[in-house]
Amino acid sequence: MSLNIKPLADRVVIEPAPAETKTASGIIIPDNAKEKPQKGKVVAAGKGTKDEPITVKVGDTVLYGKYAGTELKLEGKDYLIMRESDILAIV
Numbered sequence: 001m002s003l004n005i006k007p008l009a010d011r012v013v014i015e016p017a018p019a020e021t022k023t024a025s026g027i028i029i030p031d032n033a034k035e036k037p038q039k040g041k042v043v044a045a046g047k048g049t050k051d052e053p054i055t056v057k058v059g060d061t062v063l064y065g066k067y068a069g070t071e072l073k074l075e076g077k078d079y080l081i082m083r084e085s086d087i088l089a090i091v
Contacts, residue, residue, distance in 0.1 A: 010084045013044040061091045
């Protein structure tokens with residue numbers, strides 16, 4: 001996938017995973033009760049800073065904080081742009 005956006009320094013662009021529509025027991029979750037996803041795929045990453053190189057790479061699936069990053073819409077898709085430090089784990 002090629003994006004027309006290149007994050008600077010320690011920023012990464014993440015495509016959030018779709019929100020769950022059903023619970024494990026099979027109960028359907030209505031739109032107004034869906035949780036904001038906290039998992040996504042890295043689609044672009046900056047080069048890091050002079051002191052700290054970037055550790056995630058394009059294609060990694062990551063977990064991030066519930067309210068981390070800034071939402072943006074690009075080419076009809078929703079993305080989040082955030083600092084690498086806002087990423088909690090690589091799955």
